Amino acid sequence: MSCCGSGAELAMLAAPDPREVLLVSRTIAGGLRQTDLSVPDVHCGACIRTVEKALDALDGVTWARVNLSTKRVTIKWRADASPPPFIETLRNVGYEAHLFEVDGDARDTTLSELIRALAVSGFAASNIMLLSVSVWSGAEPATRDLFHGISALIALPTLIYSGRVFFRSAWQALRHGRTNMDVPISLGVLLAFGMSLYETAIHGPHAYFDAAVTLLFFLLIGRTLDHMMRERARVAVKGLARLAARGALVLQSDGAQTYLPVSEITPDMTIMLAAGERVPVDSQVTKGLSELDVSLVTGESVPQPALPGSVLRAGTLNLTGPLIITATASANESFLAEMLRMMEAAEQGRSVYRRIADRAAGLYAPVVHLTAAITLVSWLIVSGDVHRAITIAVAVLIITCPCALGLAVPMVQVVAARRLFESGIMIKDGGALERLAEIDTVVFDKTGTLTLGNARVVNSDNVDPATLALAGAIAAHSRHPYSRALAAAVPRLQAPIVLDDVSEHPGCGMEARLGGSVLRLGRPEWALTDTSRMDLDGSSVVLSRDGQCVADFRFEDRLRAGAVETVGDLKRDGLAVEVVSGDREMPVRTLASGMGVPYFAGVLPGGKAAHVAELASAGKKVLMVGDGLNDTPALMAAHASMAPASAADVGRNAADLVFLREDLSAVSQAIAVSREAGHLVRQNLALAVGYNLIAVPIAIMGHVTPLVAAIAMSGSSIVVVANALRLRGRGKSDKSQGAGASTPRMSVRLEPAE
Amino acid sequence: MTDYFYLIPIAIGLGLCGLAAFLWSLQSGQYDDLQGAAERILHQDDVPLSH
Numbered sequence: 081m082s083c084c085g086s087g088a089e090l091a092m093l094a095a096p097d098p099r100e101v102l103l104v105s106r107t108i109a110g111g112l113r114q115t116d117l118s119v120p121d122v123h124c125g126a127c128i129r130t131v132e133k134a135l136d137a138l139d140g141v142t143w144a145r146v147n148l149s150t151k152r153v154t155i156k157w158r159a160d161a162s163p164p165p166f167i168e169t170l171r172n173v174g175y176e177a178h179l180f181e182v183d184g185d186a187r188d189t190t191l192s193e194l195i196r197a198l199a200v201s202g203f204a205a206s207n208i209m210l211l212s213v214s215v216w217s218g219a220e221p222a223t224r225d226l227f228h229g230i231s232a233l234i235a236l237p238t239l240i241y242s243g244r245v246f247f248r249s250a251w252q253a254l255r256h257g258r259t260n261m262d263v264p265i266s267l268g269v270l271l272a273f274g275m276s277l278y279e280t281a282i283h284g285p286h287a288y289f290d291a292a293v294t295l296l297f298f299l300l301i302g303r304t305l306d307h308m309m310r311e312r313a314r315v316a317v318k319g320l321a322r323l324a325a326r327g328a329l330v331l332q333s334d335g336a337q338t339y340l341p342v343s344e345i346t347p348d349m350t351i352m353l354a355a356g357e358r359v360p361v362d363s364q365v366t367k368g369l370s371e372l373d374v375s376l377v378t379g380e381s382v383p384q385p386a387l388p389g390s391v392l393r394a395g396t397l398n399l400t401g402p403l404i405i406t407a408t409a410s411a412n413e414s415f416l417a418e419m420l421r422m423m424e425a426a427e428q429g430r431s432v433y434r435r436i437a438d439r440a441a442g443l444y445a446p447v448v449h450l451t452a453a454i455t456l457v458s459w460l461i462v463s464g465d466v467h468r469a470i471t472i473a474v475a476v477l478i479i480t481c482p483c484a485l486g487l488a489v490p491m492v493q494v495v496a497a498r499r500l501f502e503s504g505i506m507i508k509d510g511g512a513l514e515r516l517a518e519i520d521t522v523v524f525d526k527t528g529t530l531t532l533g534n535a536r537v538v539n540s541d542n543v544d545p546a547t548l549a550l551a552g553a554i555a556a557h558s559r560h561p562y563s564r565a566l567a568a569a570v571p572r573l574q575a576p577i578v579l580d581d582v583s584e585h586p587g588c589g590m591e592a593r594l595g596g597s598v599l600r601l602g603r604p605e606w607a608l609t610d611t612s613r614m615d616l617d618g619s620s621v622v623l624s625r626d627g628q629c630v631a632d633f634r635f636e637d638r639l640r641a642g643a644v645e646t647v648g649d650l651k652r653d654g655l656a657v658e659v660v661s662g663d664r665e666m667p668v669r670t671l672a673s674g675m676g677v678p679y680f681a682g683v684l685p686g687g688k689a690a691h692v693a694e695l696a697s698a699g700k701k702v703l704m705v706g707d708g709l710n711d712t713p714a715l716m717a718a719h720a721s722m723a724p725a726s727a728a729d730v731g732r733n734a735a736d737l738v739f740l741r742e743d744l745s746a747v748s749q750a751i752a753v754s755r756e757a758g759h760l761v762r763q764n765l766a767l768a769v770g771y772n773l774i775a776v777p778i779a780i781m782g783h784v785t786p787l788v789a790a791i792a793m794s795g796s797s798i799v800v801v802a803n804a805l806r807l808r809g810r811g812k813s814d815k816s817q818g819a820g821a822s823t824p825r826m827s828v829r830l831e832p833a834e
Numbered sequence: 835m836t837d838y839f840y841l842i843p844i845a846i847g848l849g850l851c852g853l854a855a856f857l858w859s860l861q862s863g864q865y866d867d868l869q870g871a872a873e874r875i876l877h878q879d880d881v882p883l884s885h
Contacts, residue, residue, distance in 0.1 A: 125873030148870030196857060203853045207846055223836075230842065 099339030100326050101163040104179050112142060113159045116180040117166060118319040120151050127175070134173045138164040150315055152180060178321040194307055197242040198300040204238035205290070205297040209790075212290040216787045221283065228280040231289040239273055242296050245303065261441040261486055264448055268481030269295055275474045286471070291478050291789045298797050299486045306490040306510060309497040313506035317738050323376065324395055324416065324729050325360035328353070331404070342411045353403045356559060358395060361407045362414045365390045368403035369586040371560060372396045375533045376728050377415065377709050379526060379662030381637040383561060385587045395709050395728065399560050401586025416730065419685060419712050423734060426689045426717035430696070433719075435511045437489040440765060448480045455780050468782075475784040479775045484796035488764035491804035496757035499808065504740040505750050512736035515720040516751060517758035518701045522650050523692060523718070525706035526661035526668055527637065528726060530647075530744070533707075535561050536638040537569040545571065547631045551623045553577040554592045554601045558584050562621050562635055566601075589621070600624045604632075637667065640724075642745040647675045649748045656700070660688055662710050689713035705747055707731055722747060753807075760807055764800050771796040 105115040122131060128146045135144035135155055141164055143156040157164055170177040211227040219227065246269070250262035269292045276287035327341045331350040342360045345351070353359065355370065371383040377395045386392065392405060394414040411417065434442075452473045459469035493510035500507055507513060527533050540548055552570030555563035580593040589602010600607035601623045609627035623631045650657050659672045659679040672679030680691065688706075692714045695702050704711070704718035707727035715721035715734045723735035732738050739746035775792050778784060784792075859865070 125877040128870060128873060129877050146870060147867040148873060149867045192860060195860060199853060199856050199860075203849055207849055210845075211842075226839075230846075234846070 098163045098165070099329075101166065101179065103327055103339070103341055105163065107159060108156065111159050112156045113163075115155045115157065115163070115166065117153045117155065117170070117177045118151060118180040118321070119146070119153055119170065119175050119177045120319065121175050122146055122148060122151055122153075130173050131170060131175060134169050135166065138166070138169060140164045151319060153177070179326075180319060191304075191307055191311055194245065194300065194304045197245055198297070198304050201238055201242040201293060201297040201300055204234050204242075205293045208234055208290045208293050212786065212790070215287075221285075224285070225280065225283050228276070228287045228289070231287065232277055232280055235273060235276075235289045235293050238293055238296070239269065242300060243269060245300065246296070259442055259445045260438050264441065264445045264477075265295070265299060265481060265486060267449075268292075268477050271474050272478045272481075275471065279471075286786055288474075288478055288786050288789060291481075291786060291793065294790065295481055295483050295793065298483050298793075302487045302490040302494075305494040309494050309501075309507075310509050312501065313497070313508055313738075316501075316506050316740070317508075317732050320725050320732060320738075322729055323358065325358040328357075328360040345407050346410050347407050349407045351405050351407060353398050353405055355398055355400055355402055358397050359392045359405070361394050361411050362409040363392050363394075363405040363407045365392065366404050366406050368401055369588075370401035370403050371399045371587060373399055373561065375527045375708070379528075379708050379710055381527045381531065381533065381535075381663055381667055387587065400558065400584055416709060419709050419730060422686060422689060422713035423716040423730070426693070426713045429693055430717060430719075433511060433515055435489075436514055436761060436765075437485075440485065440489075444485065448477065451480070451776060451780070452476045459782070472779070472782045472784075475782075475789065476776065476779040478789050479779040479784055479792060480772055481793070483793045484768040484771055484800045485765070487797055488768050488800050488804075489761050491801050492757050492760045492764060492807060495804050495807045496753050500737075500750060500753055503746065503749060505746050506738045506740065507750075508736050508738075512720060513754045513757055514761075515701075516703065516736070516754035519655070519703040519720055519751070521656040521658070521695055521700045521702045522747070523658045523660050523695070523702055523704050523706075523714070524647075525688075525704075525708060525711045526659055526671060527663055528707035529705055529711075529724060530640060530643050530659065530671060531637040532640050532742070533726070534638060535565040535635040537565050537633050538636045539632075539634045540569045543631045543633070547623065550577060550594075550599070551601055551631060551633070553579060554582065554590050554599060554623075557582045557592075558590055562633075563590065563601075565635060566621070566633060597626050600627075604629075637671075639671075640742060640744045642743040644675060646744045646748050647677060649745075650751070651677075653748075653751070655751075660691055660714075662688075662708070685710035685713055689717045692717040703747075703751070722750065756807060760804060764803055767800055767803065768796065771799075 101115060102113075105113045108114045119131065122128060128148060131146050131153060132144050135141055135153065138157075140158045140161045141155055142158060144153060146153050153170075155166060167177050167179075208231045211231050215224050215227050243266070246262045246266050249260065250266040253260045253263060272288040272292040272295075276289050276292070279285075279287045325342055327339050328345060329337050329352045330340045330345065331337055331352055337352065340349075345361050350366070351360065351363065359372075365386050365388050367388060368386075370386045372386050372392065374380050374384050374393070374396045376397070377393050383399060384390075384396075386398070386403060391408070394411075394416050455476050456469050456473035459472050460466065463469065490510065493513050496513055497507050497510070524530050543551075549570050552567045555566035557563075577594070579599075582590065582592040584590050585602070585606070587603075588606040589600060592599045592601075602621060604620065604622045607622050607624040607627075608629055621633045621635070622629050623633070647657055657675075657677045659668060659675075659677055660683050661668045661679070661681055662683055662685070663681060665681040668679050668681035680687075683691065688711060692702050692704055696717070696719065701719040702717075703720045703722065704714045705722045706712075706715055707724050709728040709730060711723075712728065712731045712734050715723065715731055720737075721735040722737045722739065723731045725732070725738060725740045727735070727738070737750055739750070771792070775784075775796075778788070864871075
């Protein structure tokens with residue numbers, strides 16, 4: 081294969097049950113079903129071909145098409161057969177794929193409405209502008225009136241079609257007794273059109289049709305870009321692998337096995353949980369031995385043993401052995417649902433944030449409207465000419481119509497979001513960018529956020545390479561995080577070791593035969609005949625030959641790349657940094673004291689949200705960075721929030737920003753970009769106000785003609801957009817420096833504090 | 835001057851054609867995967883002309 085899809089490290093995840101594939105597919109016409117897969121690794125034409133060819137060759141598949149922009153594959157297959165093995169097939173050709181919820185026919189209707197409105201207003205603006213230019217160049221009165229008439233004919237449908245985006249939102253705001261940016265926009269556009277229509281009817285010289293339509297066109301550009309930015313982030317986050325169970329294999333009382341969606345599982349149902357699956361609902365183990373990865377749920381980094389009687393929380397990952405479990409709660413009473421309720425409570429507790437543009441509009445609209453009213457009254461008194469007074473008052477409204485103001489904020493945010501997107505940081509909306517710029521405290525979760533949530537061998541240098549290779553060869557047969565760490569610790573280019581009878585003993589370790597001796601890799605209590613001389617620790621594994629200790633391995637959670645530098649950078653920027661974790665005291669203390677930050681260990685999920693709320697009530701603006709299910713209420717309670725791509729589904733959806741790369745420097749980078757953007761937004765607002773300070777007196781004096789209005793409006797919009805684009809230029813120069821600095825992968829060794 | 839007024843409806847009509855063409859292309863999903871379309875053209879299989 082060419083550049084893509086090495087397929088080397090893929091085999092670890094369990095393929096989804098075909099019944100799960102069936103569950104998320106949907107029926108389409110012609111006896112077919114449609115399945116959408118997210119394939120994050122496709123990135124070139126060769127990838128498209130490989131993926132489509134592999135899928136087309138499957139029995140039952142009638143149509144497969146890759147969308148390279150969204151990195152998704154849509155597959156149509158015959159509904160009468162069982163689902164073909166899509167994911168396994170793609171894995172064999174080297175692409176990791178995961179099921180993607182097909183959300184009905186919900187294509188992005190808002191975006192296509194905006195683009196259509198933009199196209200119509202663009203057409204109208206260019207044509208009316210052409211007609212207007214000839215009027216401004218001094219057309220004869222008869223020609224002028226004809227051109228005004230044609231302009232009116234083009235402008236009316238455009239206003240109805242393209243303008244409703246603004247009218248609707250302005251009406252919504254007014255009905256609830258608020259104002260937003262759309263109120264002065266709508267008022268300006270409608271008054272300009274109304275007055276021009278009157279002017280046309282009385283064969284007057286000044287019509288502002290071009291101003292009304294150009295305004296709509298410019299503002300729709302800002303609005304469309306803003307929507308595209310949010311949509312792109314949303315789609316990217318949605319395309320990440322789902323980490324919660326969709327369904328489970330339920331053992332019926334008559335012995336039959338059925339795959340039920342999580343929502344249909346009720347207490348006392350017996351569920352068969354294979355290794356590599358996530359626990360669907362809160363339950364209790366009835367049979368089997370295994371180990372569980374609870375890092376995403378509680379933040380504990382050490383795998384927990386599961387034996388009959390153990391209580392399991394929904395969302396934990398079963399690692400080593402199959403389990404038979406009994407549900408103790410339904411999905412909406414499970415741990416996840418509890419977290420969702422806490423998130424709602426946290427959201428209600430958080431003060432409502434008003435965006436800069438809306439705050440500006442709140443000040444701007446009354447001032448502008450008052451100015452126009454005063455102009456009207458003054459001219460009535462001074463000249464006594466009603467028509468003239470109204471014309472000038474409307475001209476004031478048109479010239480102050482916040483074209484530049486409407487573009488000032490979204491343009492900067494679109495450019496900033498694009499810069500973040502290029503660094504793998506998805507931002508959900510512009511408001512988040514404004515909030516992020518204000519934060520003064522950063523609260524980190526430990527497991528999965530500061531660390532990667534997977535273990536690393538810390539003492540491999542002290543172990544003889546041949547022994548390490550042997551341990552690695554045994555470990556390669558298991559999915560347990562420690563085994564994977566061991567297998568990864570073995571240097572490459574080792575001669576393969578042939579083992580006989582490798583078996584996994586869930587909860588204990590791995591056993592293998594080599595020559596005449598029995599090798600065991602696992603818990604010291606199990607692998608060794610005599611453990612009295614060992615000092616045992618939760619995170620140690622031994623390799624034994626016939627009960628005698630050969631080597632002993634220690635594990636530590638691996639730090640995320642750039643974690644130490646990021647925390648250092650944040651502290652240098654004057655931000656308060658804290659670690660709040662659900663993990664045990666020891667590992668949290670080791671990590672936090674290594675970084676020199678205060679910590680809170682063993683915090684319950686509710687405690688995290690309460691801690692963030694406490695900080696908020698003390699006047700702090702908190703950025704919460706977390707990945708676990710237990711972090712989600714705190715993400716919601718915080719002023720701004722960030723989650724890594726590996727976070728729990730709920731957390732990813734709740735967070736304002738999601739970063740896709742491993743490097744934690746995304747946090748400091750996002751804060752830096754948001755601050756720069758905040759700076760440019762304020763500059764742009766100042767420019768827009770400055771423009772009004774010059775233009776308004778001219779308008780009040782009655783010197784504004786449609787030509788002056790067109791030049792002033794376009795000019796100020798261009799200045800504001802050009803200023804916003806400076807952020808992009810700055811991004812380029814940063815990136816060329818940043819790329820060199822961040823390439824060497826960080827690996828910081830955590831030494832225990834004492 | 836007035837002799838050339840017939841050009842105005844032609845100009846606007848052409849503009850409308852362009853607008854309609856754009857809306858149609860949007861509707862028929864031609865902007866759904868711009869990156870993919872750019873790559874596909876390089877990897878299209880040759881199909882012999884049928885006579």
